Amino acid sequence: MTETTKGKGRRSAGLLLFRRRARPGQALEVLLGHMGGPFFARRDAGAWTIPKGEYEDGETAWDAARREFREELGLAPPDGEAVPLGEVRQAGGKVVTAWAIEADLDPAAVVPGTFRMEWPRGSGREREFPELDRVRWFGLEEARAVIVTAQTGFLDRLTEHSGH
Numbered sequence: 001m002t003e004t005t006k007g008k009g010r011r012s013a014g015l016l017l018f019r020r021r022a023r024p025g026q027a028l029e030v031l032l033g034h035m036g037g038p039f040f041a042r043r044d045a046g047a048w049t050i051p052k053g054e055y056e057d058g059e060t061a062w063d064a065a066r067r068e069f070r071e072e073l074g075l076a077p078p079d080g081e082a083v084p085l086g087e088v089r090q091a092g093g094k095v096v097t098a099w100a101i102e103a104d105l106d107p108a109a110v111v112p113g114t115f116r117m118e119w120p121r122g123s124g125r126e127r128e129f130p131e132l133d134r135v136r137w138f139g140l141e142e143a144r145a146v147i148v149t150a151q152t153g154f155l156d157r158l159t160e161h162s163g164h
Contacts, residue, residue, distance in 0.1 A: 014052025
């Protein structure tokens with residue numbers, strides 16, 4: 001967790017929070033965020049992600065994951081055993097590294113970070129959007145239906161680790 005990742009290309013790191021629940025057929029739940037901004041406003045499938053963000057050489061993936069959690073959710077990353085979930089390569093080529101941590105979090109406590117972009121495109125006007133416009137807990141099967149496709153690998157690895 002302390003080694004700086006070397007190499008070219010876009011890299012992100014994040015934390016996948018999970019909790020155990022006594023819901024029928026859903027022993028584990030994961031916390032996902034719906035990507036903010038105009039491109040994802042009307043999408044559900046493929047528009048949910050683990051809290052994550054990009055990092056550069058000189059910052060470890062682990063440090064970036066914790067920093068991005070705070071930036072995207074406005075809350076301190078939880079303490080607890082960090083279970084390495086490895087890497088996935090998303091469709092656009094970005095490599096995402098993640099860790100799972102068992103913790104509970106009230107989505108109502110989230111104060112999302114924001115980003116600025118020109119919108120509408122070509123208008124010359126910049127608008128501010130939340131990084132994640134909503135955050136909620138999902139059972140694993142429900143999460144598979146909405147998470148960024150490549151990130152289902154993290155759900156698979158979490159399932160293997162937890163024995164569910």
